[in-house]
Amino acid sequence: xxxxxxxxxxxxxxxxxxxxxxxxxxxxxxxxxxxxxxxxxxxxxxxxxxxxxxxxxxxxxxxxxxxxxxxxxxxxxxxxxxxxxxxxxxxxxxxxxxxxxxxxxxxxxxxxxxxxxxxxxxxxxxxxxxxxxxxxxxxxxxxxxxxxxxxxxxxxxxxxxxxxxxxxxxxxxxxxxxxxxxxxxxxxxxxxxxxxxxxxxxxxxxxxxxxxxxxxxxxxxxxxxxxxxxxxxxxxxxxxxxxxxxxxxxxxxxxxxxxxxxxxxxxxxxxxxxxxxxxxxxxxxxxxxxxxxxxxxxxxxxxxxxxxxxxxxxxxxxxxxxxxxxxxxxxxxxxxxxxxxxxxxxxxxxxxxxxxxxxxxxxxxxxxxxxxxxxxxxxxxxxxx
Amino acid sequence: xxxxxxxxxxxxxxxxxxxxxxxxxxxxxxxxxxxxxxxxxxxxxxxxxxxxxxxxxxxxxxxxxxxxxxxxxxxxxxxxxxxxxxxxxxxxxxxxxxxxxxxxxxxxxxxxxxxxxxxxxxxxxxxxxxxxxxxxxxxxxxxxxxxxxxxxxxxxxxxxxxxxxxxxxxxxxxxxxxxxxxxxxxxxxxxxxxxxxxxxxxxxxxxxxxxxxxxxxxxxxxxxxxxxxxxxxxxxxxxxxxxxxxxxxxxxxxxxxxxxxxxxxxxxxxxxxxxxxxxxxxxxxxxxxxxxxxxxxxxxxxxxxxx
Numbered sequence: 055x056x057x058x059x060x061x062x063x064x065x066x067x068x069x070x071x072x073x074x075x076x077x078x079x080x081x082x083x084x085x086x087x088x089x090x091x092x093x094x095x096x097x098x099x100x101x102x103x104x105x106x107x108x109x110x111x112x113x114x115x116x117x118x119x120x121x122x123x124x125x126x127x128x129x130x131x132x133x134x135x136x137x138x139x140x141x142x143x144x145x146x147x148x149x150x151x152x153x154x155x156x157x158x159x160x161x162x163x164x165x166x167x168x169x170x171x172x173x174x175x176x177x178x179x180x181x182x183x184x185x186x187x188x189x190x191x192x193x194x195x196x197x198x199x200x201x202x203x204x205x206x207x208x209x210x211x212x213x214x215x216x217x218x219x220x221x222x223x224x225x226x227x228x229x230x231x232x233x234x235x236x237x238x239x240x241x242x243x244x245x246x247x248x249x250x251x252x253x254x255x256x257x258x259x260x261x262x263x264x265x266x267x268x269x270x271x272x273x274x275x276x277x278x279x280x281x282x283x284x285x286x287x288x289x290x291x292x293x294x295x296x297x298x299x300x301x302x303x304x305x306x307x308x309x310x311x312x313x314x315x316x317x318x319x320x321x322x323x324x325x326x327x328x329x330x331x332x333x334x335x336x337x338x339x340x341x342x343x344x345x346x347x348x349x350x351x352x353x354x355x356x357x358x359x360x361x362x363x364x365x366x367x368x369x370x371x372x373x374x375x376x377x378x379x380x381x382x383x384x385x386x387x388x389x390x391x392x393x394x395x396x397x398x399x400x401x402x403x404x405x406x407x408x409x410x411x412x413x414x415x416x417x418x419x420x421x422x423x424x425x426x427x428x429x430x431x432x433x434x435x436x437x438x439x
Numbered sequence: 440x441x442x443x444x445x446x447x448x449x450x451x452x453x454x455x456x457x458x459x460x461x462x463x464x465x466x467x468x469x470x471x472x473x474x475x476x477x478x479x480x481x482x483x484x485x486x487x488x489x490x491x492x493x494x495x496x497x498x499x500x501x502x503x504x505x506x507x508x509x510x511x512x513x514x515x516x517x518x519x520x521x522x523x524x525x526x527x528x529x530x531x532x533x534x535x536x537x538x539x540x541x542x543x544x545x546x547x548x549x550x551x552x553x554x555x556x557x558x559x560x561x562x563x564x565x566x567x568x569x570x571x572x573x574x575x576x577x578x579x580x581x582x583x584x585x586x587x588x589x590x591x592x593x594x595x596x597x598x599x600x601x602x603x604x605x606x607x608x609x610x611x612x613x614x615x616x617x618x619x620x621x622x623x624x625x626x627x628x629x630x631x632x633x634x635x636x637x638x639x640x641x642x643x644x645x646x647x648x649x650x651x652x653x654x655x656x657x658x659x660x661x662x663x664x665x666x667x668x669x670x671x672x673x674x675x676x677x678x679x680x681x682x683x684x685x686x687x688x689x690x691x692x693x694x695x696x697x698x699x700x701x702x703x704x705x706x707x708x709x710x711x712x713x714x715x716x717x718x719x720x721x722x723x724x725x726x727x728x729x730x731x732x733x734x735x736x737x738x739x740x741x742x743x744x745x746x
Contacts, residue, residue: 059541067529070570267525274489275590276514277542438491 060285082248093236104148107134114158149176241305242399253342257355260346294335333419340426347433441465446497457483459649472640480649489519515590528572543590557585577608671723
């Protein structure tokens with residue numbers, strides 16, 4: 055009776071605290087929506103829909119062919135004045151392609167090209183990956199033109215060179231049932247962040263109850279310390295479970311409705327997913343309890359809880375994916391429990407990993423959880439003495 | 440009922456003991472008023488009784504049994520109503536009582552009956568569905584008391600139970616404490632409002648610097664001043680002391696007062712007569728029982744304690 059009554063009290067207090075509910079549930083949802091939409095193009099670069107201008111200063115046959123091919127792949131170019139720089143710097147076009155005089159002759163000539171004949175001039179704000187992608191496409195298109203011209207000249211084969219070159223190269227992402235998208239990356243990332251966000255809520259609750267004297271009162275009537283800790287922890291396991299269901303639902307149903315891509319759950323290993331969610335929850339709540347038993351004031355609870363969360367998230371690849379970090383930072387990321395949580399979830403959601411695949415991450419999180427729960431128990435005992 | 444013997448306690452790292460050889464007896468069904476300035480050791484003593492601190496030196500016996508053992512067998516024989524509003528502000532009055540009743544290991548009908556009884560005793564019926572955070576100061580104090588009464592304790596510790604309440608609520612709470620004692624509950628009551636202690640206490644203990652300065656039944660303490668006279672008269676102090684010394688031991692008190700402990704053969708009337716004969720002007724004369732505040736101030740002195 056004692057434990058259920060104290061758990062019921064936690065639930066009642068929680069559902070009557072709108073600010074707490076917003077922080078626990080709406081904040082991670084907002085992060086998922088905003089970050090998935092913001093990073094949508096990062097995972098699927100839209101090089102073919104960028105507004106551009108094309109200046110043909112050559113007017114030869116090869117230049118015309120290049121312009122037609124580029125237009126077929128990238129849409130109709132925008133019209134810009136001869137002095138195109140203001141338009142580029144104003145963002146009216148993202149890049150300008152200039153075909154210099156002598157381009158057609160250089161393409162058809164077997165000799166080494168005499169100098170630069172095509173220029174890609176990009177908006178300084180154009181993302182690096184998009185710039186490199188466009189540059190590679192341009193080099194490939196010019197290469198095809200030159201291959202065609204040389205084949206035609208020496209072998210009499212017209213129009214087959216390009217196909218022959220494309221037959222040499224193939225590129226694909228291997229062996230997963232799901233396609234990497236911003237949603238597929240961001241849902242697990244912000245789910246982990248949201249689950250760890252219980253730190254601030256639990257720490258503030260402890261401070262409040264210590265100040266109110268309710269912890270003292272419970273101790274005075276002989277409520278065991280383990281019951282007091284469990285009464286705080288169990289409701290937040292429930293909170294974490296609701297957060298997880300909510301975040302996955304947002305990924306599956308909300309994101310497609312707001313312009314993102316849907317989270318793909320078909321074919322994933324649900325046991326592996328549940329194992330990861332359970333260990334993340336134990337780790338997050340253990341960490342929250344340890345912080346809660348450590349702090350003495352609301353200011354400490356807010357500052358320490360939020361700072362630890364943000365640091366673990368920043369280092370752990372929640373805010374910035376680890377693969378864009380420098381090598382040293384990537385090594386540091388492996389020390390963040392949020393990184394273990396994220397990598398475990400990505401194993402399931404992105405790489406079709408099974409229980410065995412997530413076991414190393416779950417084990418690390420489990421070890422962290424045990425340490426934190428022990429620390430919380432010791433700190434709580436010391437505090438109540 | 441409760442016997443405290445030579446209880447001493449020092450907090451880790453503290454330069455001096457918070458309790459220093461405290462001995463005290465609390466009798467069943469009586470109200471013991473515990474008085475003391477800030478830092479006297481009241482909270483430390485209460486924390487021992489509430490099971491929040493373990494005994495370092497000395498002993499506390501509850502009906503002859505060490506308190507730790509007694510609390511282990513039934514933790515709710517002694518309950519505490521702390522000075523803070525020790526309940527959950529987001530819960531209603533009824534929800535708070537239900538939560539703490541379950542925490543006190545009450546179940547089923549007993550739980551429901553005790554909640555109803557405590558709500559009735561503290562007259563909180565109209566507010567049972569009101570969230571605690573929306574209650575007035577007086578109602579919060581009543582809820583604090585109601586929670587402490589849930590397990591029907593034999594001894595209830597009330598730590599400053601009337602802080603921040605209006606006169607009506609204070610009167611209600613004092614009546615409630617009296618009613619509890621009459622019903623057989625032992626009450627240990629601490630307050631800085633000495634007149635409250637004087638109103639409701641059967642016994643009084645005055646604590647300072649971790650020691651019990653005086654502990655006795657309230658009438659006994661007040662009667663101690665029976666043979667003492669306090670006077671304020673014109674003229675040089677030495678002359679006055681010389682004159683009054685003929686009637687007993689005379690000494691200078693506070694604010695120009697002269698205190699005279701009368702000899703058995705001296706009467707207040709003879710003192711007044713002597714002053715009149717000497718031609719001195721009498722501004723004030725007091726004879727009879729102490730009031731508790733004067734006794735408290737005399738024992739604990741006037742130096743400020745928070746500085």
